[in-house]
Amino acid sequence: MQLDRWDVSGLKELEKALTDIGEKAGLRTLRKASRQAMGGVQLAMAMGAGYDAVGADGEHMRDSIKITTKKMDSKHGGKDNALATRVGPSKKHSQKAIAQEYGTAKQEPDPFMRPSLFENRHRVVNTFRTVLAIEIQKAIKKQAK
Numbered sequence: 001m002q003l004d005r006w007d008v009s010g011l012k013e014l015e016k017a018l019t020d021i022g023e024k025a026g027l028r029t030l031r032k033a034s035r036q037a038m039g040g041v042q043l044a045m046a047m048g049a050g051y052d053a054v055g056a057d058g059e060h061m062r063d064s065i066k067i068t069t070k071k072m073d074s075k076h077g078g079k080d081n082a083l084a085t086r087v088g089p090s091k092k093h094s095q096k097a098i099a100q101e102y103g104t105a106k107q108e109p110d111p112f113m114r115p116s117l118f119e120n121r122h123r124v125v126n127t128f129r130t131v132l133a134i135e136i137q138k139a140i141k142k143q144a145k
Contacts, residue, residue: 008125014132021139027082029135031069034085037128038067040120041087048112049089050100061097064090088113 018026042065049062065088072081089097103109117124 004121006122006125008129010129010133014129014136017136017140018132021136021143025139025143027071029132029139030083032135033128033132034069034083035067036131037124038085038087040123040127041116042067044116044120045087045113048110048116050096050110050112059090059092061089061093061100064093066090087117 018029021029046062046065049060049065051060051062068086070084070086072084088094097113099107101109101111101113
């Protein structure tokens with residue numbers, strides 16, 4: 001397995017600007033940027049998730065894949081992590097997702113979560129950086145009013 005390397009520039013400046021706008025506005029900005037960045041992963045994950053046409057009653061696993069964000073504190077996330085963003089199925093479908101991703105004794109693995117993130121990794125980073133810069137500028141303008 002070959003390691004993939006790439007450089008990401010400009011994040012130090014964005015981090016400084018983020019801390020300058022304050023905690024509340026900064027967290028709102030981070031949430032918006034991370035949700036937009038992970039949108040492609042959510043779509044790819046939903047396309048790869050299992051679908052049972054026979055069991056048409058209720059919600060399917062692919063319909064339950066959502067983006068969630070959680071504010072981190074020093075106790076759970078460390079001092080340098082403000083927000084955690086997660087893309088995945090609901091708790092109701094978590095066992096099905098694990099079985100599909102890794103397989104079981106009776107089911108072959110059909111990964112859909114890891115490949116979704118891996119295939120979109122460059123887009124996630126670039127979108128996050130771009131949207132974060134735009135949202136920081138909007139927050140600065142809003143605070144100036």
